[in-house]
Structure formats: structure tokens, C-alpha cells
Amino acid sequence: MELVLPYLESEGFKQGLLHDYRFRHQDFLNSTFMEMPDDLGTGKLILFSKKNFHFFRGKWNFGEETIFHSPHKVGENDLMDFRISTEGKISSNLISGEKEFEHDTTDIDGMRIFIPKNLFPKDNGLLMEKLNNAERNYLSQEKLKTIFDTPFEDFSGSIILESRILEFLSYWIHYLLSDEKTFESKKAFEEKIKLAKDFVDTNAFRELAIKEISRYCGLNNCDLKKGFKDYTQLPIRQYIIKTRMEAARQMLLETEKSVGEIGDSIGYCNRGHFSQLYQRYFGKLPSEERL
Known part of the structure; x- marks a missing residue:
């Protein structure tokens, strides 16, 4: 079977699934919950559409081998594509230098993200290096795990799912735009959290700003707060x-x-x-x- 859909246009992608492949759907706020018809297989996805980017989380299995094609060429609509699996593997047709969208889509459990490509440096070699580093990064994988652990049986889970995807995107885009060559390893991250705890223990009786602790241990505020709470079971305050x-x-x-x-x-x-x-x-x- 061939699945042919506009890939870089959220409304066209949605309408193609609804009209050409008879997916059932339910709109909720800025998301659409879609479910595969029984005669095609089993599965569902939630599509989120923003002003100039979109993303979806999906899990499905077509009843026969299915190849996805798109009339869109890679890089059209000024969008960069990212495919992310539940194992934390991140890939991109644009960064890989491919011209066509063609994937085996028979059995999928993952996420697709489409972001304006003008946000990122044009050096695909550097971006590819960062993609590879991300798969070994503790924080990146932890954030992805929260996404894939979020149930999406129906539209009711869409708000939590959307917030977790946006949190990952914030972290991910910051890294792609930074001059950093690598992410923190789990061991290095834990050492910095221990350093932060020691600093708090030593200075707990005076006024302490999160920014001061962040500078001392070398972590940004968001990662510091999450790591500290995971380590001590309490927020810093x-x-x-x-x-x-x-x-x-x-x-x-x-x-x-x-x-x-x-x-x-x-x-x-x-x-x-x-x-x-x-x-x-x-x-x-x-x-x-x-x-």
C-alpha cells in the first residue's frame, strides 16, 4: 500500500487522512485527534498546528506493508523535518541531504516535528553531529521519555502532551542554536546537581537566587530545577x-x-x-x- 499525503502542510496532511484514508477525527482546541479506520489497521495520532510550524505524535500499524510518499520535496515551505522514535533516535531528511520524503510507515510509534529551517545554521554537518550527540544525551532522552509516557487515547490528554512536546522543543532548539558541541552526559549532569546541592547546603541561611545556583553549578535554570527535585525529592525553595x-x-x-x-x-x-x-x-x- 502507498500512503500519499502533503507532509509540510498541516491542514493538507489532516485533510488527506480524513478524506483520502477515512480517518475518524475529533478537534480539540488547537489539536486534532485522528484514528485509523479498522479496515486499514490500528492506530491513532494527535496533530498540533501552530502559526508557522506543526508536529504530531502517532502510533499505528497498517494491516499491510505501507510506504509513505509526499508530493512535497524536502525543504519546501521553508520547513525542517525531524522524525523521533520512542527509542530516542532523531533523524531529519533535510539534514541528511535527501530530496524526497519516502519512508516505510507500516509500523510507527513516534513523533514528527516541522520547524522553520531559517531558525538554524545552514551547516548540515554541524547539525548532523548534534543530532548524533542528542541520542546520547541524558536530559534530551529524559524529556522525550515524558512525551512517550503520556497517553493519548483520546483528545483529553492533548494539553499535557502538547506542553511536554513544547518543553522538549524549547530545549532542543536552544541546543541547535548554541555553540555547544555536546550535551551533558548523565554522570556529568549528576555531578553538577550534587555541586548545586552542596552549594545550597552551605548557603541555605542567606538569600539564594536560582540564577546564582545555576551559575555556580553550570546548568540552566530549567535543568537545575528538574535535576535538583529528582535528586532531593523537593523543589529548591x-x-x-x-x-x-x-x-x-x-x-x-x-x-x-x-x-x-x-x-x-x-x-x-x-x-x-x-x-x-x-x-x-x-x-x-x-x-x-x-x-
């Missing part, structure tokens, strides 16, 4: 409060310092705010700890 509260309790039980002195020493000049946080954390006021 909550981890700082926990550290302060545990130190305050120890001082209350082991020293003669006043509640005000203890609050000042751990970074709370407002005694009422300190007492409120302490009560929320331990279920009693700091003044009640010594009773």
Missing part, C-alpha cells in the same frame, strides 16, 4: 525551607538562644513569618518546642 527548619529545631533543643535570635541566624528577620513556617512544618510554634 522547599529544600531550603526544610534545611532551615531542621536547623532551627536543633538550635531550639540544644541551645539557649531566643526564638528571635534563631530566626535571624537562619535567614528570617521577621519572627512572625519564621514562627508561621515552623508551625506549618512541625505542627507547633517554636516557642512551644521547649515546653
Whole structure:
């Protein structure tokens, strides 16, 4: 069987599936949920269409060997194509230097993304190197895993799925536009998170900005926040409060310092705010700890 569809035009792609191949569909906000007719096989996809780019997540199996063709030539409509599998393999016809879209589409579980090609450098050799590096990158693979772990049985999961794809795109486009040659390995990333935790532990009793921690450990804010929470099971701000509260309790039980002195020493000049946080954390006021 041959599947022939416009590939670089989201509305044409959608209408081709609906009218030429009788896919069932349901529109929801800026997404369309489509399901394959039973006589062709089993499967579904969700298509997201933006102003100047589009992407879809799909999983299907045609009942017979099926080859995809498109009347669009690679690079038309000023779009760059990316194909991403659940195994984390990322490829692009444009970057690979191919002229035609022709793929075995019999059994697919993955994602397709089409982005304006003028966003990226024209050096396909550099882009190919970065594609290969991305497949070995811990953070890139983790972000993809959240996408592929998101169910899309119907349109109800589309908002979560869209947000996770956009998060990956933000990370991915930043990398393609950067001068970086490689992504962080898992080991290097974990070392930087440990460095961030040590820095927070040392400086928890003073005002700490996320940007300061980010600069110290060498991670961007988004990756720092996610990695820190995965490592400590708490967001950075909550981890700082926990550290302060545990130190305050120890001082209350082991020293003669006043509640005000203890609050000042751990970074709370407002005694009422300190007492409120302490009560929320331990279920009693700091003044009640010594009773």
C-alpha cells in the first residue's frame, strides 16, 4: 500500500487522512485527534498546528506493508523535518541531504516535528553531529521519555502532551542554536546537581537566587530545577525551607538562644513569618518546642 499525503502542510496532511484514508477525527482546541479506520489497521495520532510550524505524535500499524510518499520535496515551505522514535533516535531528511520524503510507515510509534529551517545554521554537518550527540544525551532522552509516557487515547490528554512536546522543543532548539558541541552526559549532569546541592547546603541561611545556583553549578535554570527535585525529592525553595527548619529545631533543643535570635541566624528577620513556617512544618510554634 502507498500512503500519499502533503507532509509540510498541516491542514493538507489532516485533510488527506480524513478524506483520502477515512480517518475518524475529533478537534480539540488547537489539536486534532485522528484514528485509523479498522479496515486499514490500528492506530491513532494527535496533530498540533501552530502559526508557522506543526508536529504530531502517532502510533499505528497498517494491516499491510505501507510506504509513505509526499508530493512535497524536502525543504519546501521553508520547513525542517525531524522524525523521533520512542527509542530516542532523531533523524531529519533535510539534514541528511535527501530530496524526497519516502519512508516505510507500516509500523510507527513516534513523533514528527516541522520547524522553520531559517531558525538554524545552514551547516548540515554541524547539525548532523548534534543530532548524533542528542541520542546520547541524558536530559534530551529524559524529556522525550515524558512525551512517550503520556497517553493519548483520546483528545483529553492533548494539553499535557502538547506542553511536554513544547518543553522538549524549547530545549532542543536552544541546543541547535548554541555553540555547544555536546550535551551533558548523565554522570556529568549528576555531578553538577550534587555541586548545586552542596552549594545550597552551605548557603541555605542567606538569600539564594536560582540564577546564582545555576551559575555556580553550570546548568540552566530549567535543568537545575528538574535535576535538583529528582535528586532531593523537593523543589529548591522547599529544600531550603526544610534545611532551615531542621536547623532551627536543633538550635531550639540544644541551645539557649531566643526564638528571635534563631530566626535571624537562619535567614528570617521577621519572627512572625519564621514562627508561621515552623508551625506549618512541625505542627507547633517554636516557642512551644521547649515546653
